[in-house]
Amino acid sequence: MIKGLGGIILKRFITTAAAVLLSTTISYNVFAHSNLSGSNPADGEVVTEPLNEITLEFEGQIEQGSFIDVTSSSGQAVEIKDIIIGDGTLTGTVAEPLPNDDYQVNWSIISEDGHPLEGEFTFTVNAPETETEEAVSAEASETPKAVEETTEADNQSTEAQEGAVAEEAEAESSSTTTILIVVLLIVAIVSGLFFFRKRK
Incomplete structure (x- = not known):
C-alpha cells in the first residue's frame, strides 16, 4: 500500500x-524573441512637426545587424543616414526632415536568442512647410509658366521672321515679273520695227 x-x-x-x-x-x-512594443512615430500616426528620426522599441535586447528601411508613397527609398542600436531600441536617422507624404517602415531585427524577426508599419508626415520649401514650391509652379511665355515669344518671333521672308520673296517675285514684262515689250517693239523696215 x-x-x-x-x-x-x-x-x-x-x-x-x-x-x-x-x-x-x-x-x-x-x-x-524581443517583440516590437512601440515606435515613434506610432503606426498610423500623423506627424505635424519636422521628423528626422524613427525609433522602434522592443521587449528585449536586439543584436547588431538589425536595420530599418523607409519608403515614400511613390515607392522611393528614403536614405537612412545612421542606424543606432540601443538598449532594446532601433533608431534610424535621416539627413533632412522628411517631406510631407505617406511612409512605410520595414524593420528586420535579430533578437537576443538569435532568431530573426521582421515587420512593418506606416505613418504620415503633414508638417507646416518652411519658408524655403514654400519658395521652392512657388518657383516650381512658376517655372512652367515662364517656359510657356518664353515658348510663346519664340513662336511669335519665328512667325514674324517667316512673315518677313514671305513678304520679301513676294516682293522679289513681283519685281522679277515686272522686269520680264518690260523685256518682252522691248523685244516686241524692236521686232515690230525691224519687220516694218524690212517690208519697206
Missing part, C-alpha cells in the same frame, strides 16, 4: 516538474 502511494506521489512530482520546466522555457522564449 505504501509502495503504491509512493509511486503515485513520484509520478505527480515528475509531472509537476515537467510542467514548470516547460512553462519556464516558453516564457524565456517569448521574452528572448
Whole structure:
C-alpha cells in the first residue's frame, strides 16, 4: 500500500516538474524573441512637426545587424543616414526632415536568442512647410509658366521672321515679273520695227 502511494506521489512530482520546466522555457522564449512594443512615430500616426528620426522599441535586447528601411508613397527609398542600436531600441536617422507624404517602415531585427524577426508599419508626415520649401514650391509652379511665355515669344518671333521672308520673296517675285514684262515689250517693239523696215 505504501509502495503504491509512493509511486503515485513520484509520478505527480515528475509531472509537476515537467510542467514548470516547460512553462519556464516558453516564457524565456517569448521574452528572448524581443517583440516590437512601440515606435515613434506610432503606426498610423500623423506627424505635424519636422521628423528626422524613427525609433522602434522592443521587449528585449536586439543584436547588431538589425536595420530599418523607409519608403515614400511613390515607392522611393528614403536614405537612412545612421542606424543606432540601443538598449532594446532601433533608431534610424535621416539627413533632412522628411517631406510631407505617406511612409512605410520595414524593420528586420535579430533578437537576443538569435532568431530573426521582421515587420512593418506606416505613418504620415503633414508638417507646416518652411519658408524655403514654400519658395521652392512657388518657383516650381512658376517655372512652367515662364517656359510657356518664353515658348510663346519664340513662336511669335519665328512667325514674324517667316512673315518677313514671305513678304520679301513676294516682293522679289513681283519685281522679277515686272522686269520680264518690260523685256518682252522691248523685244516686241524692236521686232515690230525691224519687220516694218524690212517690208519697206
